[in-house]
Amino acid sequence: MDRNHVRNWWKRKRAALLSGTLALALALSGCGGKGKTAESPGEAAGGTENYEENTVKGRYMESAKTIPEGITDLENMVRLSDGSLGIADRKAGVLYLSKDEGETWETKDVSPLIDVLNQESSEVTSIALAPDGGLFFSYVLWAGGVDENGNVAEQYVYMDAQGQSREVSLKSKQEDYILQKAVFGGDGNLYLVYLTGQVYRADLNTGELTGVMKIGDDPTVFTSSGDYIICGSMDQVSILKISTGEVLESDSVLNDFYSKEVAMVYNIGILVDDADGQIYTASKSGLYGHVPGGSVMDELLAGDLSNMGDPTRKAVSLLKGKDGGFLVAYSDGEIDSYIYDKDAPAVPEQQLTIYSLTENDTVSKAVSAFRKNHPEVFVKQEIGITDEASMVAEDAIRNLNASLLSGEGPDIIILDGMPRDAYIEKGQLKDLKEFAEKLEGEGSYFKNILHAYDSEEGLYALPTRFAIPVAAGTKEVLGDMKTLEDLADTVVSEREKKPEQRTVLGTYTPEELLAILQNGSAPAWMKDGKFDKGAVESYLTQALRIYEAEHANITPEQEQMREQYTTTVDFGMSYAEYNSNLNVAAAFNIMGKEASLIVGNLNSADGVKMLVSLMKQAQGVGYTRMPGQAENVFCPRGIVGVNAGTKDEGTAFDFLSALFSEDVLKSDLNDGYPVNEKAFDEFFVDPSGGKNQEGFSTSSEDGVRVQFEISWPTKEEVDSLKEFIGTLDCPGDVESILKEAVSLTGEKVLTGEMTPQEGADEIGQKMELYFAE
Template identity: 25%
Template sequence: MQNRNYLNNNNMQKGIALATCMAIVMGLFTGCGNKNDQQIAASPEEVQKGRYVETELSLPEEWKDKNISQIFRSGDELHFLVAGGSEGQTTLEEWKLGEGDTLTEVTKDWLKVLPEGKNLESSDSFTLLQDAEGNQYLYGNCYRDEENSSAHLWKEADGSALDITPQKWLEPMDMDGYRFYDTPQYVTMTEDGLLVGLSYFSLDVVLAQDGSLVSSQESDSLTDSGSLSDNKWVSAVGDTLYLAQADEQGNVNGLLQMQLDGSNGAKSKGEIPFSQDSYSSAYFSVLEDGTVYAADADGFFRCDAGDTNWQKLLQGIDTGFSLSDQWCRDIVALSDGSVYAWFGSESGDKIMIYRYDPDAVTEVTEELTLYTVEESFFLQQAAVQYHKQHPEVLIHVDAAISMTDKYSGNADYQQIYQDLNTSLTSGNGPDLMVMDHLKLDTYASKGLLFDLQEILQPMEEDGTLLSNITTAYEEADGRRYAVPLQFGLLLAVGRDVQPKEMSSMDAIAKAVSGKTESYLGDRTCGELVEEFYPLIVDDILQNRQVNCDTLRPWLEDLKKIADNCGILPSRKEGRAANIWDLGSDVKLVLQETDGFNQAMTPYAVAELLNANVVSVENAFYPKMVIGINSRSEHVETAKDFLRFALSEELQSVDTYEGFPVNAKALETQAAADRSMAEAYTTYDIDGSTVEFAIKSYSEETANHLTELCRAATLCLKEDTQIETSLTESLQAYLNGQASVEEAMDAVEGSLKMYLAE
């Protein structure tokens, strides 16, 4: 019997996820109940007094080496559960927030003695609960090993701790050969002394008095459509449970109200519709009177008791929820309308306060639009931080494709291109444009882009920027209409493959030629073209003609690789092999690696398999290639924003989207502590499943990656028309039914219309 381990990555809670499990993709909800129906923001011309303001709570010096384990409401006060100390000597403390935002310790004696003999650690997850009579209970997720349950429930009893953990949480279950314990991720207490625990599989109702199980039902049965939200949030007010519901993509689309019915569990009582426009997790807090507060990267919202409409209290860009370098853990609202948010970050815990200030005024006097085809954490971070430094300027990030559409494959890039053309030619275009997936040359030739040379050249000459990356879009006349804000490396990871055998496409072709064992695994024609065409896309056309000197050797190498792979007519199911198949199905994979944190996975796989990692042709993928609309009324502000987007301050944050083009930020990220990005899962090696830890790599590897970034010279660009032409023209050639000359003729014929534009 094997044990199931789930990926454990704190950065997933940022709404980044993750390289291994991030499928948090947000859709749109329309109609009554949409949380964006009501806005309180005034137009820039109006002076509006009174608004919510974000401030940070100063934490006590005593918390310096401790972690917040929980924030919660007790009565109508904000309380904290804090864990600290060394291994085996962990202490738990309860604190409350008083007048003047002062924090006072109010730990009961039983909690102080609890760690004795319990082997608690500060990394454990704890939830402190209290019934109507003031009796306290502590639930702990205290994972030690796969052979023992992680759940413990203690009750305050005569100044000491009594273990009343339900037997169900102590008994292992088996599913598809994996052992696991069905223990709650979240627990809450009702006013009737019932403890409700929600896990990935079930909703358990426990009698807090003795830990006996009152009822248990499958969590999937709690929703009529969709599933419970990924964060498994649960709260109880009176005898009503509130559960966050998600659609099939993981988007929160409703807040379920469930009636607790004794031994019968929970039954549907109602629903408050909810929607999300941004790529983020949503958090809720319910007051005793049924008023609900919600927060995500879209902003802060309130839904009054008995209502289903949400009122926006604060724009997301004015909150820490829009920042990518911190992630929310929970929010708590009080009856006076104040809301407290607990954020985690690499520098530790933060508590942000959101209060209504009747004298605060809206300061925005200038608004710009930053257009991007695909949603981006980095761009959102840039807009938020720039607004914090310049409250009078608001940068709206307008993403044509949500991450839902990006990962589902539903994006229509051609329609997006046409829509942007229409807005630009009508004079309603954005102020800044991220040119990824767009035809940069077309916009530049029409005079729609501002020359960035005056901004970039000084920053390159003084070493601020990695000129090997940022000069990729320099024209022959020295003009520059766009610059990548980040970039990715093309790495090859090979098992039983020497570095020199995968350092280039030609080397790969020679290495696999004549081998009976498939190195890359089967591919369709389109998959093979997609993987290798970026190596020649910038050189395939010359003087409006197909460059045969570039095309022919590329075709010959592609044929050798195709002969080793075996070309499928189509892929009806499954996917092409990737880094997760290197231990079993293939010997070589090409891996686009977007940043130091993301590089942890290929290097961890290489260490596990004793494989080699090399940079392929010193190639890099430009990311977030940004330009300024030359017709914008805010060119000077747009230029200042671009300088900020290229700054060390902003680029030092790793959002899993690329390496920084700022030289000092590259060094900062290389030396960063990546322990917060570590993850644990399983990996298949030749038919056996092993435990797999994606851990921080060595300083030597980090420095090596830095050198690869500085040495990158080949800019891998995309051109969907060239890719389509190659895919349509090469099926017969790669299957051995056409010669290389016939393949070249087919490519040239397919590109005629493109060449005529």
């Protein structure tokens, strides 16, 4: 079992699911006023408010360094005592060194590390490179059993700068048995942080550990910067000044910014300048500076204008460059330089605008890819609904409609949750049929998904990704279910057969259940462009039957525990939305006999891995289409439309080419499977080549231990899934206004506040008002 998965299973899922970004600042930070030429980095925020005047100058310019050849794992890049750069690759057993700021790299095999990697069931769990070139690493041998406390024994090795290595015996406490990360400080000492958040200075000769700092549980960031050790948990950063042994005063501005950034991508590069104590960060939102105790985080470069804004790129190290700029190292091995150019425009002169109701990581990925080939274009992402604004979907759509009518609308619209048909009827979208044919001439795509919105009038919307609503269970339970009524009959029957079982589907609340059921039924709620009240009443009637059977054994104490869990763990979305996708918790429900059936969306490689592993380990389990009011449903994601009034059609279609490319869509962002077939196939390539094992274990309330081993799907299993996808022909999207109305009113129906008929009437009245506008 992979210890990193044991220690990080929920946060790995969370990190992959979490999406979103801070909006690009609309005003200059620091002293830069509107229309003023910025003469220093602190005055150039790179915002968009000054775009039209285009008089603001000054921007950090990004350039790529050489990626170290063969690098497999970049966790930290450090500045060595001689001024060179160093990277220790714990998975390859290689040390990379650069004397010219990352332009060229030398490699050096680390024999003691390679010896460990060659042992069966070995895992190197942490690694740290010292300023003098020495190296520390920890490892476990999973086949070696456990110690007297039931823990897998962790071993430690130190290799000095001359290449002499020896085992180190660290005198850690029982509660600190999981070493999370290790770094060397500017003083040459080794510092360790454990899962408990306790930070120690380690004596490599005696093994003695001296506590120097304590942060919240589950530290996410641990790095050194000259005279400082920086450690961050999920919601705060603690900074130790090594020379004085003092922990700097807690900084609420820094903590607030940090917590938002790590919630988005779980990574952030941080440095403290030894010269003046200024703090700098590199993360999804961009490059920022901060004076300790100051009231603001100063934006030096927006994420939208750099690789930092790419959701697949995670900044892991931030260093001052010898040229006065910055170096940012990313987890995928890329290293970029950022040098301030006072004559460069704060934003590129040409602009392309993309609008979506909510953040879309695939679009952000495409923006980064497009920017590399089109540095003269600033791609501005406009988000209708953000955490910072109290805008609801109805208001956001109303504002978008007004801009479209005025001829000043965005160039590209992400149509998820939008009144797509209304835009088509008004002639506000371009026909994309010719573009779709061009795509198919250059690559392989799921034709039924790509052409889902084809009609005699034209093709005005193209999905970039999609999710698959499925039901999984034994053949006896699945039976011949097709409709929502069939599903309700099955749930009621299972409850009667298994009166002591906690649930049937694994849901606890009305919100959770409705978030799942809508995936197979939402297309039925509109008929010929009109709201179908009868279909919605039927939906609420069957949902109520399911909920009453599902909820029969849930005690108030269990509801309270569930609420505590779902509110204390940050899933980056509502728990109901998270739980509507097939995940490990669903598999445990089946394995632990706490549910009879799984119903939800497949939308990532992890979902398929979970499903095929469940089919191998739980006898007789299979999967089929989700029973619902509609048949052969898939859930389109990232549905793209081009504004018929765009003033730069060529650039808009160039961006679409980047968006639908294999390079962009092959990234698994937990927002659906790519419509590009080659990108789809790449989802299921095990990057470790079968070397890394994944597994989870848990205990039921009655103490039964459940183990679940995760395996990658075989080619045959992937091909079978592709055949299944080929049968899907009903796009399961509806306007966000309708989906929200059914969900909110549906909760009232399920809790007994109103009948299904009354609920359908209430929804109908709301939709009548909405359509009248």
